[in-house]
Amino acid sequence: MPYIRMSLLKGKSPDYLRALSDNVHRALVETFDVPADDRFQIIHQHEPGELIFDPTYLGGPRSDDFVMIAITAGKPRSTEVKKALYKRVVERLRQSPGIRPEDVMIVITTTSAEDWSFSRGETISDGSSWARPAMNGASNPERMTIHRSGERLTRSPAGVSTAPMQVEPLLDGSHDGENTAMRAMLDPGTITNWHTHPRGQLLYVLSGTGLVQSDGGPIITVRQGDSVWFAPGERHWHGAAPDDGFSYISIQAVQDGRAVDWFESVETRP
Numbered sequence: 001m002p003y004i005r006m007s008l009l010k011g012k013s014p015d016y017l018r019a020l021s022d023n024v025h026r027a028l029v030e031t032f033d034v035p036a037d038d039r040f041q042i043i044h045q046h047e048p049g050e051l052i053f054d055p056t057y058l059g060g061p062r063s064d065d066f067v068m069i070a071i072t073a074g075k076p077r078s079t080e081v082k083k084a085l086y087k088r089v090v091e092r093l094r095q096s097p098g099i100r101p102e103d104v105m106i107v108i109t110t111t112s113a114e115d116w117s118f119s120r121g122e123t124i125s126d127g128s129s130w131a132r133p134a135m136n137g138a139s140n141p142e143r144m145t146i147h148r149s150g151e152r153l154t155r156s157p158a159g160v161s162t163a164p165m166q167v168e169p170l171l172d173g174s175h176d177g178e179n180t181a182m183r184a185m186l187d188p189g190t191i192t193n194w195h196t197h198p199r200g201q202l203l204y205v206l207s208g209t210g211l212v213q214s215d216g217g218p219i220i221t222v223r224q225g226d227s228v229w230f231a232p233g234e235r236h237w238h239g240a241a242p243d244d245g246f247s248y249i250s251i252q253a254v255q256d257g258r259a260v261d262w263f264e265s266v267e268t269r270p
Contacts, residue, residue, distance in 0.1 A: 027089040065099050154168070184247065
């Protein structure tokens, strides 16, 4: 996230609309801590009389090039960050496609993770934040925070393991250098797909019997109290032994807006 809606009068060329789209997105990446691939936009073009705006209220004079940019974001940003975004948007749009700063209006609305479902009918808090690249809008708390055991318990989405896992997010970092963390509980025989972490991953075994494997290495059994470190970019999987459940805490840091990259299932690997 964020989700961008841009409204303007009809009559602009495809190149004009592409420049509008590209430069709004680049300004968000540069100032608003938005990953480069986090791009969701709608451009509305209106007939005369369908886009109503006062030509002089709190600015102007406004022309028929007026564009209203509505940004639905995740976590709140500081006033300084918002001002930097406003400035960068008008700078970029003045350069291309040539919109005067007086013709640019920007409105920001913030939301929570539960207000977003990117796919599969799941909210970010249902597991998307750990099962895919880290999502902008989630960040680690700035002071002591307590989550009671089980209050954030959910199930993993499809496509990351042979069967759904129970997962409980512990840290939701999305900024480079921040940690994400979760508690995972796997039924006997459940294993993850192959995956890597850009800054590595630490597993600490809470209970049961687990299996871990680094690509090209042997399958190793781990038990309560054991810890496993996977180096940055090290391709691996982990899961529960066939006859025992497996519970662990994992910690992994964010880099370039993501904490994990998922690949194919272990069974289908060539």
